[in-house]
Amino acid sequence: KQVVLLPGDGIGKEVMESAKLVLNTVATEYGHRFAFHEHAIGGDAIDRYGIPLPDDTIKACQQAEAVLLGSVGGKKWDNLPANKRPEKGLLGIRKQLGLFANLRPIKSFPALEHVSPLKQEVISGSDILIIRELTGGLYFGQPSERRENGQAAVDTLYYQRYEIERIIDKAFQSARKRRKHLTSVDKANVLESSRLWREVVEEKRQQYPDVTVDHLLVDAAAMKLVTSPDQFDVMVTENLFGDILSDEASVLTGSLGMLPSASVRSDGVGLYEPVHGSAPDIAGRGMANPIGMILSAAMMLRHSFNMEQEAAEIESAVNDTLNEGYHTADLNREGGKLVGTAEMTEAVIENIT
Amino acid sequence: KQVVLLPGDGIGKEVMESAKLVLNTVATEYGHRFAFHEHAIGGDAIDRYGIPLPDDTIKACQQAEAVLLGSVGGKKWDNLPANKRPEKGLLGIRKQLGLFANLRPIKSFPALEHVSPLKQEVISGSDILIIRELTGGLYFGQPSERRENGQAAVDTLYYQRYEIERIIDKAFQSARKRRKHLTSVDKANVLESSRLWREVVEEKRQQYPDVTVDHLLVDAAAMKLVTSPDQFDVMVTENLFGDILSDEASVLTGSLGMLPSASVRSDGVGLYEPVHGSAPDIAGRGMANPIGMILSAAMMLRHSFNMEQEAAEIESAVNDTLNEGYHTADLNREGGKLVGTAEMTEAVIENIT
Numbered sequence: 001k002q003v004v005l006l007p008g009d010g011i012g013k014e015v016m017e018s019a020k021l022v023l024n025t026v027a028t029e030y031g032h033r034f035a036f037h038e039h040a041i042g043g044d045a046i047d048r049y050g051i052p053l054p055d056d057t058i059k060a061c062q063q064a065e066a067v068l069l070g071s072v073g074g075k076k077w078d079n080l081p082a083n084k085r086p087e088k089g090l091l092g093i094r095k096q097l098g099l100f101a102n103l104r105p106i107k108s109f110p111a112l113e114h115v116s117p118l119k120q121e122v123i124s125g126s127d128i129l130i131i132r133e134l135t136g137g138l139y140f141g142q143p144s145e146r147r148e149n150g151q152a153a154v155d156t157l158y159y160q161r162y163e164i165e166r167i168i169d170k171a172f173q174s175a176r177k178r179r180k181h182l183t184s185v186d187k188a189n190v191l192e193s194s195r196l197w198r199e200v201v202e203e204k205r206q207q208y209p210d211v212t213v214d215h216l217l218v219d220a221a222a223m224k225l226v227t228s229p230d231q232f233d234v235m236v237t238e239n240l241f242g243d244i245l246s247d248e249a250s251v252l253t254g255s256l257g258m259l260p261s262a263s264v265r266s267d268g269v270g271l272y273e274p275v276h277g278s279a280p281d282i283a284g285r286g287m288a289n290p291i292g293m294i295l296s297a298a299m300m301l302r303h304s305f306n307m308e309q310e311a312a313e314i315e316s317a318v319n320d321t322l323n324e325g326y327h328t329a330d331l332n333r334e335g336g337k338l339v340g341t342a343e344m345t346e347a348v349i350e351n352i353t
Numbered sequence: 354k355q356v357v358l359l360p361g362d363g364i365g366k367e368v369m370e371s372a373k374l375v376l377n378t379v380a381t382e383y384g385h386r387f388a389f390h391e392h393a394i395g396g397d398a399i400d401r402y403g404i405p406l407p408d409d410t411i412k413a414c415q416q417a418e419a420v421l422l423g424s425v426g427g428k429k430w431d432n433l434p435a436n437k438r439p440e441k442g443l444l445g446i447r448k449q450l451g452l453f454a455n456l457r458p459i460k461s462f463p464a465l466e467h468v469s470p471l472k473q474e475v476i477s478g479s480d481i482l483i484i485r486e487l488t489g490g491l492y493f494g495q496p497s498e499r500r501e502n503g504q505a506a507v508d509t510l511y512y513q514r515y516e517i518e519r520i521i522d523k524a525f526q527s528a529r530k531r532r533k534h535l536t537s538v539d540k541a542n543v544l545e546s547s548r549l550w551r552e553v554v555e556e557k558r559q560q561y562p563d564v565t566v567d568h569l570l571v572d573a574a575a576m577k578l579v580t581s582p583d584q585f586d587v588m589v590t591e592n593l594f595g596d597i598l599s600d601e602a603s604v605l606t607g608s609l610g611m612l613p614s615a616s617v618r619s620d621g622v623g624l625y626e627p628v629h630g631s632a633p634d635i636a637g638r639g640m641a642n643p644i645g646m647i648l649s650a651a652m653m654l655r656h657s658f659n660m661e662q663e664a665a666e667i668e669s670a671v672n673d674t675l676n677e678g679y680h681t682a683d684l685n686r687e688g689g690k691l692v693g694t695a696e697m698t699e700a701v702i703e704n705i706t
């Protein structure tokens with residue numbers, strides 16, 4: 001299996017090491033072979049090649065079956081012009097590979113409920129999958145430019161029906177594998193694109209009669225994620241709403257460092273990355289939480305390589321490790337065993353073998 | 354003082370009665386005279402005149418010094434075509450009156466901290482003013498239409514520099530009257546309109562050197578509102594981001610029914626409404642929480658009529674009433690005195706006189 005590794009910036013490099021070790025363990029246990037090809041992206045690519053997404057990286061990703069990404073960005077590159085910033089690398093690779101579906105599972109780990117900013121009775125039992133459309137909407141719509149001599153600016157929220165159909169199909173299919181409840185989020189009382197979105201959902205639901213469907217306005221969704229996160233199963237929404245809501249949701253459990261994500265297309269090719277950022281403040285100190293990256297590798301095994309059992313093994317090893325009391329500094333846990341990136345990774349590996 | 358009342362739908366009618374009683378009390382105490390003119394909006398206007406915002410209502414509002422609005426909307430009108438729905442009345446009146454600044458104060462009441470979905474140590478001490486641009490952006494940008502034979506849809510995020518300047522000025526001025534900390538929220542790593550927004554903030558801050566300024570991306574803001582709401586003072590953002598973030602923020606204290614809002618322009622004319630919706634499920638049962646509406650009336654006194662003392666008197670009467678243990682059903686409080694709309698209003702009035 002050909003896997004491209006894009007460690008990127010900050011703690012991205014450190015947690016990528018953890019993912020490699022875990023994947024190699026799985027390879028040995030199950031008799032697989034993963035070939036890793038490392039390439040530059042983000043600030044790292046800017047420093048080495050002057051641009052955030054070198055052609056060489058694009059080409060390697062296009063030939064790969066899956067891509068693992070650490071994280072990109074950092075204060076160091078914040079003052080570059082917009083089209084040279086590390087984030088452009090991320091947006092570029094999503095678009096180049098056509099990764100239209102971003103999957104963000106958010107699950108409260110019983111061992112970590114105490115770190116949630118929410119009261120335990122509010123967060124307990126929450127298990128949400130947010131599916132965000134990733135290659136359309138305001139992120140890519142044209143025109144996006146200055147007008148009237150620079151005295152005005154315009155951005156364009158544009159969706160074609162097929163773009164909505166494919167993400168809604170993905171959402172229904174995901175809901176089928178879970179608790180069969182789909183919440184579609186839009187702003188249909190204001191936006192024409194949301195009205196088209198809602199029409200597509202209404203059409204598609206005929207094909208999935210076993211899935212219950214709700215429509216929720218984005219403002220109401222932002223409320224309900226906080227007041228009753230346990231009432232969601234799968235949530236699907238357009239690109240920018242998904243950016244906001246999935247980040248809001250990602251702090252509900254209090255353990256951002258634990259969360260994985262997948263950006264996929266229909267044929268199984270995907271890019272997998274932890275939700276956390278590059279955390280320049282703790283980079284190079286060996287204290288980053290590797291679990292978001294490790295669980296992203298598990299998502300890769302499931303979605304790109306159809307290795308359900310191997311993915312589940314990693315996930316249960318992570319669970320066991322937490323239950324044994326291992327935690328990194330970000331988890332703010334008292335008692336148990338406070339460890340760094342390397343020891344946490346080792347503890348997870350112990351639980352795989 | 355000429356005040357137009359737009360009770361609207363559902364519990365809007367009931368809580369409007371409370372506002373009138375409180376304002377009449379203030380009038381007697383302080384020797385003012387308020388002339389109330391009631392008009393139709395939303396579903397109520399649809400039922401009576403076939404449209405959500407009759408000309409007669411627009412005209413009355415244009416002649417008023419301030420408008421009090423109850424709430425609009427309800428399932429009954431949800432299946433009407435988009436441009437005939439109750440919400441159109443709300444959007445229309447904002448635009449017609451040029452109310453470009455929406456002010457949403459969110460404050461945790463010590464007597465109500467236990468109803469917050471957040472842990473007490475997270476929410477305690479939070480006191481945020483969200484300022485949302487209200488007449489620009491995706492809500493009003495053109496084109497907003499179907500394309501390619503209905504197979505695509507487009508909406509437009511458009512801002513002119515002067516629209517951004519006036520809201521940023523409003524935000525700096527508000528910050529000056531508070532803790533002098535302004536957080537400007539945008540998505541400058543993706544949107545051209547956000548980059549213009551950020552430029553204007555950077556220019557304007559020269560005029561307000563006493564105010565500390567932060568820029569925060571909208572996804573990060575959605576996170577930080579949940580994890581550390583007590584770190585915000587004034588937050589300013591564009592229309593749709595403001596819609597989402599102010600609603601997210603409004604549930605943090607757990608007492609949505611308590612929250613007021615003001616939509617104002619530069620000359621003091623304003624529209625004041627509670628944050629809660631029309632709540633058709635409890636409408637007509639005399640159990641709605643009138644405090645959001647009463648505090649909206651207090652905001653009217655402050656912003657439209659410059660009656661700071663009168664406004665503060667209402668606010669402290671509300672505080673006293675809560676401390677006496679009065680609460681409506683939405684506050685989920687044990688012990689104390691569970692009361693309906695009328696008794697709650699009376700208790701507040703008692704504390705004014």
Ligand SMILES: CC(C)[C@H](C(=O)O)[C@@H](O)C(=O)O
Nearest residue numbers: 087088090091243542543572
């Ligand atoms: C870095 C930024 C452009 C990106 C986005 O907004 O998509 C990030 O916030 C994310 O969610 O992956």
Ligand SMILES: CC(C)[C@H](C(=O)O)[C@@H](O)C(=O)O
Nearest residue numbers: 189190219440441443444596
């Ligand atoms: C009803 C709707 C159009 C409105 C908005 O989005 O502005 C509402 O959500 C609000 O925030 O007042």
